[in-house]
C-alpha cells in the first residue's frame with residue numbers, strides 16, 4: 144500500500160505537472176495571440192473538439208462514478224459475481240456507433256480545415272523600390288530553409304531571380320534543391336519579415352535533417368524535410384512580432400533553433416526590402432582596397448589600417464568569407480551555398496537589421512529602456528567570434544555551425560566594428576518586442 148505521505152506527494156506532483164503547463168505568459172501558444180486567419184482557423188477547429196472531448200469525459204467519468212456508487216458490494220462473499228454483460232449486442236452496437244459518429248464528425252471538420260490551410264489565395268502586391276529604380280508586382284513568397292540549428296529565409300523578388308528559382312524547383316532532382324538554391328534577392332536568418340494583411344506563401348525545405356517550422360500566432364507546424372519541398376503559408380492581420388521554434392527534434396541545439404516573424408505595414412515592408420536589397424557599402428578609406436579585392440588583386444592596393452571598420456573588412460575577407468556572404472564584398476566569388484565549408488552559414492549583408500543572432504537565440508542589441516536608441520550587444524557578439532560554442536552548442540567539427548577561429552582580441556574588435564556597419568539597426572520597438580529572457 145502507498146503510505147499517506149507518498150500519496151500526498153504524488154498528488155502534489157501531479158498538480159504541479161498540470162499547473163506547469165499553464166504559464167499565462169507563454170510565448171508559444173496555439174490558443175492565444177492569434178494574429179492571422181490560418182491560426183484562427185486552427186483555433187476554431189479545436190473548440191468543438193474540446194467540447195466533444197469534454198462531453199465524452201463527463202459521460203465516462205460520470206458513468207464510472209455512478210456505477211461505483213450504485214453497484215458497490217458492501218460485503219463480498221465468495222462467488223458473489225455481478226451480472227455478466229459480455230456479448231450484449233445492444234451495448235456493443237451503441238459503444239461502437241457513438242465513437243464512430245464522433246470520429247466521422249471530427250474527420251469531416253479536419254477536411255474543411257485542411258482544405259483551408261492548403262488553399263492558395265495569394266495576391267500580388269506592387270512594390271515601389273525607388274533605389275532599385277523599379278516598381279514591380281510581387282506575389283509574397285518566402286523560401287524557408289531549415290539548418291542545424293537556425294532558419295534561413297530567402298526572398299526571390301526580381302523576375303529573373305524568380306524564374307531561376309522556379310526552374311530549379313521544376314528540375315528533375317528536387318532532392319538536391321536545398322543544397323543548390325539559386326541566388327536570391329534577400330537572405331535573412333532567424334527573422335522572416337512579411338507584409339501585413341497578405342497571404343505569404345512559404346516553400347519549406349531542409350539542408351540536413353528534419354526540422355519543423357512553427358510560428359503559432361500565424362499558422363500551424365510544417366515539416367522541413369531533406370530532399371522534399373513543402374508548401375505552406377502564413378498571414379498576419381496586424382503589424383507585430385511573433386515568435387516561433389523548431390518543433391521537430393533535430394539534434395544538439397534543437398531547442399536553440401528559434402525564429403521570429405515581423406509583420407509590417409506595406410510602407411515599412413517596402414522600406415525593409417529596399418534596405419535589404421542594397422549591397423553593403425565599404426567603410427570610409429577601404430573603397431579602393433575593396434574594389435581591388437573584388438577584381439581579384441588586392442595586393443596592388445595598400446591595405447587600409449586607419450579605422451577599425453576598415454581593418455575589420457580586411458579581417459572579414461581573411462577569416463569569414465569561406466562560409467559567410469556579404470553582398471558587395473564576396474558575392475562575386477561566392478558560388479552558392481554548396482561551396483560553404485560548414486554546409487551553410489547566415490548571410491551577413493544586413494546583420495544589424497536583425498534583433499537577434501545565432502538562431503534567434505542571442506539579442507543583438509542590449510536591453511533597452513523605453514525611449515532609448517538600440518545599443519549593440521557588443522559583449523555577446525565578441526564572445527561569439529571568440530568561441531561560438533560558449534553561447535550555443537554546435538557541431539562545428541562535423542560541419543554544422545561556426546568553429547572557434549582562434550582570433551586575437553584586436554582582430555575581434557575590428558571585426559565587430561566592421562559587422563556593426565552591415566545594415567540599418569531595427570527600430571527601438573522591434574528591439575523591445577524581441578527582448579525576452
Ligand code: HEC
Pocket residue numbers: 291292293332333459462463464465466467484485487488489491494497499500501502503528535537543544545546548558562
Ligand atoms: C566554417 C564556417 C564559418 C566560418 C569560417 C565563420 N562562420 Fe560565422 N557562422 C557559421 C554558421 C554555420 C553560423 C550559424 C550558427 C548558428 O546559428 O548556430 C554562423 C553564424 C554567425 C553569426 C550570426 C549570424 C546570424 O544571423 O545568426 C555571425 C555574426 C558570424 N557567424 C560571424 C562570423 C565572422 C565575423 C566570421 C569570421 C571571423 C565567421 N562568422 C566565420 C559558420 C562560419
Ligand SMILES: [Cu+2]
Pocket residue numbers: 289290292353354355389390391392393397400
Ligand atoms: Cu530544427
